[in-house]
Amino acid sequence: MTATDYEMLGRNDANDIEQILMMTNTEKEETISRVKNEADSIFTWDYEKGKRPRLEKLYEKSKHSMWDGQKDLDWSIDVDLDKVVADISVVSEVQNGPITRLAESPNSPFKNWGDEEWTQLNKESLNWQLSQFMHGEQGALIATAKIVETVPWIDAKYYASTQVMDEARHVEVFAQYLDTKLEGNYPVNVHLKHLLDDIINHGEWDMTYLGMQIMVEGLALAAFGYLHMMTSEPLLKKLLRYVMSDEARHVAFGVLTLEEYYQHLTLAEIRERQEFAFEAAVRMRDRFLQQEVWDRMGITDLRPIIEVQLNAAPEEKEFQRLLFSKIVPNCRKLGLLDAGDGWLRTKFEEINVIEFEHLEATDTEFDNFALGEDDVTSV
Numbered sequence: 001m002t003a004t005d006y007e008m009l010g011r012n013d014a015n016d017i018e019q020i021l022m023m024t025n026t027e028k029e030e031t032i033s034r035v036k037n038e039a040d041s042i043f044t045w046d047y048e049k050g051k052r053p054r055l056e057k058l059y060e061k062s063k064h065s066m067w068d069g070q071k072d073l074d075w076s077i078d079v080d081l082d083k084v085v086a087d088i089s090v091v092s093e094v095q096n097g098p099i100t101r102l103a104e105s106p107n108s109p110f111k112n113w114g115d116e117e118w119t120q121l122n123k124e125s126l127n128w129q130l131s132q133f134m135h136g137e138q139g140a141l142i143a144t145a146k147i148v149e150t151v152p153w154i155d156a157k158y159y160a161s162t163q164v165m166d167e168a169r170h171v172e173v174f175a176q177y178l179d180t181k182l183e184g185n186y187p188v189n190v191h192l193k194h195l196l197d198d199i200i201n202h203g204e205w206d207m208t209y210l211g212m213q214i215m216v217e218g219l220a221l222a223a224f225g226y227l228h229m230m231t232s233e234p235l236l237k238k239l240l241r242y243v244m245s246d247e248a249r250h251v252a253f254g255v256l257t258l259e260e261y262y263q264h265l266t267l268a269e270i271r272e273r274q275e276f277a278f279e280a281a282v283r284m285r286d287r288f289l290q291q292e293v294w295d296r297m298g299i300t301d302l303r304p305i306i307e308v309q310l311n312a313a314p315e316e317k318e319f320q321r322l323l324f325s326k327i328v329p330n331c332r333k334l335g336l337l338d339a340g341d342g343w344l345r346t347k348f349e350e351i352n353v354i355e356f357e358h359l360e361a362t363d364t365e366f367d368n369f370a371l372g373e374d375d376v377t378s379v
């Protein structure tokens with residue numbers, strides 16, 4: 001790794017703990033956050049529909065795949081929070097391996113903790129995770145509205161407009177779940193917010209797609225899939241299933257658009273995209289350090305916790321690795337892994353996720369996520 005590889009992140013090394021912790025959310029108490037959008041809004045006078053048949057097909061499909069978060073989900077279900085937390089504790093146990101070791105060390109920040117605190121930690125982690133999903137969904141809502149304005153192709157504008165509606169539903173249902181089934185929520189994680197700001201601010205329209213459709217939504221699709229598999233809580237399970245059916249289309253939209261557009265870029269331009277993709281990957285990894293949860297649990301010095309998490313053994317990072325199972329094959333499909341000197345392949349090797357490259361890319365896989373008869377009728 002060279003220092004310059006991490007300049008875009010404002011740090012010398014991806015694992016620089018001081019610099020990771022130096023980023024704090026200064027807008028915690030604010031109700032709104034302003035982000036400048038540097039991209040031009042583009043009109044097109046070429047209205048020929050279906051010039052890009054795969055995008056047109058996605059648009060037509062989307063029009064018939066709209067669900068209604070109020071009618072299709074049963075909000076009368078009583079949620080047993082202890083049960084939800086117990087379901088996903090398998091994930092927590094593996095993830096918390098390094099934390100457990102730290103707890104056993106003489107200077108443990110958890111030395112006064114009993115069962116109550118550990119249970120509370122799991123509840124806070126669930127709340128934090130769903131809160132970040134909600135904030136990420138709002139990022140997608142804004143990014144997709146931006147794409148409607150900035151993409152120069154009519155088929156893409158049509159499709160993106162349907163995604164705006166999808167994202168509104170996603171924000172709505174996550175917010176409602178947090179509000180009515182859990183207690184309170186968390187502000188946006190500083191690393192996630194930084195990434196969303198970069199995506200919304202960027203002057204090149206395709207960077208919004210790369211950051212949102214390929215990286216953020218690719219990770220979300222894998223994360224939702226994992227939580228959907230682990231939880232038996234019927235409302236959350238169905239909510240995630242519905243959201244995933246949309247997200248797979250969104251990722252496919254990114255792959256189909258960028259696959260065409262990247263064929264016309266120079267190697268220098270492609271390198272910028274490779275770096276942007278990796279910057280997004282590091283910010284998303286940092287987000288999962290869940291600094292805000294430790295703060296709320298009353299831990300004052302986060303350094304030892306961040307350190308053991310960053311230095312965890314590969315098997316303890318299985319969950320974080322799985323989050324890249326959609327991103328890597330899609331980056332390969334876009335030609336981003338090997339373009340130029342293969343910079344992104346080297347980076348994905350360094351963070352130990354390259355093995356996912358030959359999984360199916362989402363542009364051909366998305367139909368598998370479509371809602372079936374069972375999904376629609378079962379609660």
Ligand SMILES: [Fe+2]
Binds near residue numbers: 137140166167170247
């Ligand atoms: Fe979404």
Ligand SMILES: [Fe+2]
Binds near residue numbers: 140167217246247
């Ligand atoms: Fe989405």
